[in-house]
Amino acid sequence: MGRVEAMRILVTVKHVPDLQSQRSFTDGRVTRTADDGTMNELDEHAVEAALQLVEAAGEGEVYALTVGGADAVAAVRKALQLGVQHAIHVTDEAIADSDVFGTAEVIAAAVRTVHAEAPLDLIITGMAALDGLTSMLPTALAAELDWSQATLASAVSVADGEVTVERHLADSHETLVAPLPAVVSVTDEANKPRYPNFKLIMAARKAPVTEWSLADLGVDPASVGKAGARTVVVDASPAPPRENRVKITDTGDAGTRLADFLIEKGLA
Amino acid sequence: MTTVAVLIDHRAGVVTRPALEALTLARSLGTPVAVWLGERPSADAAALLGDYGATEVRAVEADARLSAHAATALGAASEDADVVVVISTFVTKEIVTRLAMATGAGVVVDAAGAAMVDGRVETVQTVFAATWNVRTRIESARAIVGIRPNTTQAVPADAAAAATLVPITVELPEIRERVTHVEPGEADEGVPLAEAPVVVSGGRGTGGDYTLVTELAELLGGAVGASRDATDEGWISHEHMVGQTGTTVTPALYVAAGISGAVHHRGGMQASGTIVSINMDPDAPIFEISDFGVVGSLFDVIPQAIERIKEHRAG
Ligand SMILES: Cc1cc2nc3c(=O)[nH]c(=O)nc-3n(C[C@H](O)[C@H](O)[C@H](O)COP(=O)(O)OP(=O)(O)OC[C@H]3O[C@@H](n4cnc5c(N)ncnc54)[C@H](O)[C@@H]3O)c2cc1C
Numbered sequence: 219m220g221r222v223e224a225m226r227i228l229v230t231v232k233h234v235p236d237l238q239s240q241r242s243f244t245d246g247r248v249t250r251t252a253d254d255g256t257m258n259e260l261d262e263h264a265v266e267a268a269l270q271l272v273e274a275a276g277e278g279e280v281y282a283l284t285v286g287g288a289d290a291v292a293a294v295r296k297a298l299q300l301g302v303q304h305a306i307h308v309t310d311e312a313i314a315d316s317d318v319f320g321t322a323e324v325i326a327a328a329v330r331t332v333h334a335e336a337p338l339d340l341i342i343t344g345m346a347a348l349d350g351l352t353s354m355l356p357t358a359l360a361a362e363l364d365w366s367q368a369t370l371a372s373a374v375s376v377a378d379g380e381v382t383v384e385r386h387l388a389d390s391h392e393t394l395v396a397p398l399p400a401v402v403s404v405t406d407e408a409n410k411p412r413y414p415n416f417k418l419i420m421a422a423r424k425a426p427v428t429e430w431s432l433a434d435l436g437v438d439p440a441s442v443g444k445a446g447a448r449t450v451v452v453d454a455s456p457a458p459p460r461e462n463r464v465k466i467t468d469t470g471d472a473g474t475r476l477a478d479f480l481i482e483k484g485l486a
Numbered sequence: 487m488t489t490v491a492v493l494i495d496h497r498a499g500v501v502t503r504p505a506l507e508a509l510t511l512a513r514s515l516g517t518p519v520a521v522w523l524g525e526r527p528s529a530d531a532a533a534l535l536g537d538y539g540a541t542e543v544r545a546v547e548a549d550a551r552l553s554a555h556a557a558t559a560l561g562a563a564s565e566d567a568d569v570v571v572v573i574s575t576f577v578t579k580e581i582v583t584r585l586a587m588a589t590g591a592g593v594v595v596d597a598a599g600a601a602m603v604d605g606r607v608e609t610v611q612t613v614f615a616a617t618w619n620v621r622t623r624i625e626s627a628r629a630i631v632g633i634r635p636n637t638t639q640a641v642p643a644d645a646a647a648a649a650t651l652v653p654i655t656v657e658l659p660e661i662r663e664r665v666t667h668v669e670p671g672e673a674d675e676g677v678p679l680a681e682a683p684v685v686v687s688g689g690r691g692t693g694g695d696y697t698l699v700t701e702l703a704e705l706l707g708g709a710v711g712a713s714r715d716a717t718d719e720g721w722i723s724h725e726h727m728v729g730q731t732g733t734t735v736t737p738a739l740y741v742a743a744g745i746s747g748a749v750h751h752r753g754g755m756q757a758s759g760t761i762v763s764i765n766m767d768p769d770a771p772i773f774e775i776s777d778f779g780v781v782g783s784l785f786d787v788i789p790q791a792i793e794r795i796k797e798h799r800a801g
């Protein structure tokens with residue numbers, strides 16, 4: 219292993235409806251309420267990966283960044299509770315209804331601003347936002363910044379100016395090495411996120427959150443949000459419930475009845 | 487007529503069924519041309535693509551696994567296409583993200599279908615663990631659609647198309663990342679999970695014994711799936727994990743044996759055709775979404791079901 223220097227990492231965290239809540243759409247938009255919104259569960263793994271890398275280096279700092287409406291600040295507050303040092307909330311009316319490319323443009327602009335103050339080594343994202351589940355943002359961000367990319371990491375380490383990740387792909391397992399600075403997305407296998415401790419929870423309440431608008435970042439409002447979106451939701455409706463559901467309790471012949479059900483349906 | 491470029495999914499030169507599904511979908515959107523990355527396709531492979539309507543097979547030598555290379559290659563082979571269709575996987579999502587950034591195309595991934603409406607592509611998707619259906623319109627002139635396996639039925643064209651082989655050369659960009667080690671996954675036994683017409687999954691309730699689950703899967707011509715807890719235990723390898731962070735499956739039949747039905751798991755299977763579950767706990771959430779639920783032990787129920795199906799087949 220080579221020499222490890224102080225690490226500077228930015229983690230992206232998204233505010234999404236809680237998985238356990240009744241998620242829905244209103245007027246083609248994901249319904250967001252302050253009550254059942256939370257930091258995207260998969261981003262906890264991104265925060266944890268960043269904290270562990272800084273701890274391994276012995277020195278460094280972590281920024282948490284979220285892009286979203288007023289209530290999205292809860293996502294960076296959660297990251298503060300977990301132990302990141304800095305929180306940034308990019309919010310602007312013009313951002314609403316952005317597609318992945320708009321979001322990537324805004325995040326890239328914020329990253330450039332932080333990077334200009336002092337260079338970042340890594341951006342770590344979750345593998346997917348659990349509202350849309352597109353998993354496109356990490357690649358879009360790497361392309362936008364022209365940084366190297368290492369996605370879907372189930373393990374991450376840094377040495378000698380390079381990041382090494384392990385990736386499980388559908389048909390293989392690979393090790394990928396990318397020079398810093400890099401955009402890394404981590405899976406939920408990468409680590410076990412820590413729980414916030416009481417001291418951090420108290421401190422997070424009072425910790426400052428930097429708030430930036432599009433003007434602060436020099437982003438043209440016309441290129442993001444609804445104005446810049448290349449796709450638009452034209453209809454969203456609850457899926458009809460499954461009809462004629464059957465539930466039986468095994469009293470000795472349930473296997474046969476199950477088989478008969480499959481045979482009758484032409485499935486066996 | 488709209489030209490629709492279809493990125494052909496192939497396994498070491500063998501065209502996969504999802505690729506034929508994508509060509510079938512492409513025919514409903516316009517005139518399909520196949521895009522083939524990697525070593526040139528065999529005559530048989532090209533002919534098969536023709537059977538499903540590909541007028542051309544545009545072959546580019548590029549590694550489909552390196553998203554920056556694949557995006558450049560796909561872009562060069564689809565310059566005249568208004569629509570690009572790919573099979574939605576983690577790898578193709580990265581490819582189309584880069585392609586869209588280069589071309590300004592609008593993208594929908596994980597679509598369950600697509601149609602032309604007033605000169606624009608509209609897609610359907612199921613979201614929030616298949617509890618909502620969403621229709622999305624791609625407003626930009628160029629559209630990219632990532633389609634989920636098993637959402638279109640592959641049907642050959644009425645008349646085979648020419649499938650003329652068109653080699654395309656392109657300068658691939660320098661990339662900084664390097665793959666230093668590759669370990670192939672488990673040897674291909676049977677149908678890959680994502681495209682299997684039947685999936686039989688076992689969870690913690692199997693106690694680690696996949697014999698019955700595997701036997702039922704084989705009998706039904708399907709693939710073996712698993713919950714996250716089972717793969718975490720090391721009972722079965724990661725490739726088998728079904729769920730929002732594993733593989734999303736939409737088979738005609740999904741059997742969940744000894745799986746509680748956590749929202750994370752449901753997110754990866756709830757859009758399946760028929761859902762059958764076997765669970766000892768009458769209150770297991772999996773029953774909420776099961777067409778046929780059995781409260782009982784999989785160790786009793788599966789062997790009996792196997793026996794009955796075999797009996798039935800024997801006539
Ligand atoms: C960020 C995150 C992402 C996740 N992603 C995924 C994912 O993609 N996929 C996924 O599957 N999980 C995922 N999980 C885990 C998920 O939350 C559940 O913990 C997991 O799905 C539970 O697995 P299980 O159903 O096998 O185990 P359990 O929940 O323990 O259920 C076992 C079931 O087996 C039943 N049982 C026991 N014995 C028998 C028997 N003899 N016969 C019949 N039934 C029996 C029990 O009644 C019980 O209902 C994720 C979790 C997190 C936090």
Ligand SMILES: Nc1ncnc2c1ncn2[C@@H]1O[C@H](COP(=O)(O)O)[C@@H](O)[C@H]1O
Nearest residue numbers: 230231285343344346347352353354355
């Ligand atoms: N609005 C956002 N603000 C901050 N991070 C985001 C936002 N959208 C996406 N991300 C990050 O990108 C990852 C992948 O999201 P997605 O590509 O939307 O599935 C998430 O896990 C987040 O880390």
